[in-house]
Structures are given as structure tokens and as C-alpha cells.
Amino acid sequence: MARAVVNVPATVRRGEVFEIRTLVQHAMETGFRRTQLGEAIPRDIIRQFVCTYNGAEVFRAEFHPAISANPLLAFSTVATESGTLAFAWTGDKGFSVTESARITVV
Amino acid sequence: MSALRARWPLHALAAACVALVYAQDASAAGIPPGERRSGYEFMSRETRAMQDDDFANPGTLWVLDGEALWNRKEGAARRACADCHGDARASMKGVAVRHPAWDAAAGRPVNLEQRINACRAVRQEAAPLAYEDKDLLALTAYVARQSRGMAIDIASDGGMRPFLDAGRETFMRRQGQLNLACVQCHDEQWGKKLAGTTIPQAHPTGYPIYRLEWQGLGSLQRRLRNCMIGMRAEPYAYGAQEFVDLELYLMWRARGMKFETPGVRP
Numbered sequence: 424m425a426r427a428v429v430n431v432p433a434t435v436r437r438g439e440v441f442e443i444r445t446l447v448q449h450a451m452e453t454g455f456r457r458t459q460l461g462e463a464i465p466r467d468i469i470r471q472f473v474c475t476y477n478g479a480e481v482f483r484a485e486f487h488p489a490i491s492a493n494p495l496l497a498f499s500t501v502a503t504e505s506g507t508l509a510f511a512w513t514g515d516k517g518f519s520v521t522e523s524a525r526i527t528v529v
Numbered sequence: 530m531s532a533l534r535a536r537w538p539l540h541a542l543a544a545a546c547v548a549l550v551y552a553q554d555a556s557a558a559g560i561p562p563g564e565r566r567s568g569y570e571f572m573s574r575e576t577r578a579m580q581d582d583d584f585a586n587p588g589t590l591w592v593l594d595g596e597a598l599w600n601r602k603e604g605a606a607r608r609a610c611a612d613c614h615g616d617a618r619a620s621m622k623g624v625a626v627r628h629p630a631w632d633a634a635a636g637r638p639v640n641l642e643q644r645i646n647a648c649r650a651v652r653q654e655a656a657p658l659a660y661e662d663k664d665l666l667a668l669t670a671y672v673a674r675q676s677r678g679m680a681i682d683i684a685s686d687g688g689m690r691p692f693l694d695a696g697r698e699t700f701m702r703r704q705g706q707l708n709l710a711c712v713q714c715h716d717e718q719w720g721k722k723l724a725g726t727t728i729p730q731a732h733p734t735g736y737p738i739y740r741l742e743w744q745g746l747g748s749l750q751r752r753l754r755n756c757m758i759g760m761r762a763e764p765y766a767y768g769a770q771e772f773v774d775l776e777l778y779l780m781w782r783a784r785g786m787k788f789e790t791p792g793v794r795p
Binding site for chain 2: 426428430444446448450451491492493495
């Protein structure tokens with residue numbers, strides 16, 4: 424199970440734009456490399472990332488082979504209600520990691 | 530001839546020779562303490578920011594893995610690191626800045642990876658982890674993380690001396706098809722460019738490091754192999770005494786500098 428780290432402020436004022444940062448452990452094997460014996464190394468990357476805020480999707484990203492290993496994503500959204508931010512990464516070879524964070528809107 | 534003798538009386542010549550010897554001594558002593566710079570200071574603003582922020586530093590992922598391994602029961606003894614050492618945040622504080630350190634059982638200095646493996650073998654009765662194994666890197670990173678911000682403090686007394694001298698000798702010796710010595714770049718040419726990159730002073734302040742070029746975490750020995758391959762020398766095997774001696778010399782050379790693990794390097 425790959426590890427994910429998310430950084431969300433604990434409390435935000437209503438209506439304020441806040442930043443979310445996520446870091447996930449993944450080799451992001453491009454599929455273009457070969458072993459020393461010349462065999463192609465199959466592609467193994469994260470394909471998609473989705474962030475939902477109280478069930479509503481607020482951010483989505485598609486990943487491609489040129490994205491670095493252990494990708495960091497930083498994005499922002501508007502604080503509406505207290506609740507849960509859920510993060511899901513899915514990819515090749517059945518890769519699936521989920522993480523969540525609580526946020527309090529004051 | 531007589532004019533020369535008049536201008537350079539014998540005692541002045543002797544004084545000049547002494548000064549020359551001291552000058553050579555100074556170059557052998559390497560970079561003066563006031564001019565020592567961590568590799569961090571040669572990095573771009575963006576890469577520095579990446580290292581400074583735990584949530585952006587990918588090394589964090591290995592540190593967290595290491596924390597999980599620290600508490601996991603291992604080997605025939607079914608014992609976790611935490612069962613003997615307790616909370617690593619207290620017990621492992623300052624350990625990494627002292628390594629390579631003297632190991633009485635082995636009768637030689639050992640680096641942090643070797644210390645972890647020795648502990649695995651003796652206390653946990655588990656198989657040693659291979660160099661650059663993900664678990665060994667994670668445990669090393671977790672242990673070393675506890676010394677972040679501390680000053681490197683390498684013992685150079687007693688039995689350590691011959692190993693330290695051997696490490697220094699390796700650092701000074703020309704090797705490989707390019708016939709280069711470590712000292713030529715890292716003591717004499719630091720700050721200049723080698724291809725597109727700045728030559729750092731080779732202070733191992735942040736190992737194991739997350740190297741962007743590697744897209745992963747790696748040990749100091751992996752980094753040293755890189756340099757050796759670059760000078761077209763045959764690298765020593767992982768865990769070779771020559772490597773440990775060189776690690777020891779590099780850490781001693783960086784004594785007093787701030788420890789940064791997990792470091793990020795380009």
C-alpha cells in the first residue's frame with residue numbers, strides 16, 4: 424500500500440480560498456524504459472486523481488508518463504462548509520490509494 | 530649570485546620554505562571552516578523549498594515508512610526496534626550525526642546502515658537488508674531524521690584514526706581513467722560548473738537523500754558510486770570498508786555542520 428500525505432489547514436474562514444497539497448508514493452514508471460537486457464519495462468503510472476469536498480468533486484487531474492515519481496499536487500478551493508476532503512489516486516496495475524482530511528470552516 | 534644571496538639571506542629563505550610547508554598543510558586541511566557550504570546552499574530556491582517543507586519533501590514518505598518499520602515485529606525474535614529502543618524521537622536523537630561510529634564487536638567503524646543490519650541480525654534474528662533496499666533506506670531515513678538540525682559530531686580518536694586516514698587517502702588519491710581525485714573537484718573547484726551543475730563541497734549533511742535525478746531516496750554509498758563512475762573508476766562494492774572509510778572521512782570533514790536528513794538534491 425502506497426503512502427500518501429495531505430496538507431490541509433485545520434480551520435479556514437468561510438468563503439476563503441485555501442491551498443491543499445498532496446504527496447503520494449509512486450514510481451511513475453513511464454513505459455519507455457528498457458532493462459539492461461533490452462526488455463521493455465511496462466508502464467505503471469497513476470492515471471487519475473480526484474478530490475471531493477463533502478462529496479462534491481472540486482479538483483481532478485489526469486496523469487501522464489512524463490510526470491515525476493512521487494508526484495506532488497497543490498491546488499486550491501473555496502471554504503464552504505465544515506466537513507471532509509477525500510482524495511483518491513487510481514492507476515495502472517490496480518493502483519488505488521485514498522486519504523481524507525477534516526476541515527473546520529468558521 | 531651574490532645579489533641573490535644579498536636579497537635572500539639564508540634565514541629568510543628558510544622562513545619562506547616554512548611558509549610554503551604551512552601553505553601546503555593548509556591545502557591538505559581542505560576548505561576552511563568558515564567557507565564550508567552544505568549542498569543545500571548550491572541548490573535553486575525551488576529545490577530548497579522542497580526540502581524545507583515536510584509536506585513537499587518526498588523523503589517524508591520514506592521517513593513515514595521507516596516509522597512503521599520501527600514499530601513492526603521482525604525476525605525469529607519477534608521483536609521490533611521500538612521494543613528495545615522505545616520512542617525513536619528520543620532514543621535515536623543524535624545517533625546519525627555520530628555515524629560512521631566505532632563498533633567494538635566488529636573492531637572497525639560502521640555506518641548507520643550497517644548498524645541497523647547488525648541490530649537486525651543480533652537482536653531481531655532477522656536476515657540483513659540489502660543496500661538500497663526500500664526498507665533499509667526507510668529505517669535509515671527514519672533514524673537519521675531524528676538528528677535533523679544537530680551538528681555532525683564524528684569521533685576521530687582511538688581506533689578510528691587509521692580508518693579516518695584511509696578515508697582521507699581515498700579522497701586524495703587519483704583514480705579511474707580520468708585520473709581524478711575527489712579533492713580536485715570538491716576541495717579545489719567547488720562552486721564552479723561541471724556540465725550544467727554546480728560542484729558542491731561534498732559534505733554528506735542530508736543522507737539518505739531524495740535525489741531528483743534518481744526519482745527516489747538513496748544512500749551516501751549510492752552517491753559515491755555515481756561520482757566514481759563519473760571519473761571512470763570501478764566503484765567499490767556496497768558496504769566495502771573503503772566506502773565506509775570514505776564516508777567516515779567525509780562526515781569528519783563536515784563536523785560541526787547542520788544535519789538535514791531527509792535532504793533533497795537535484
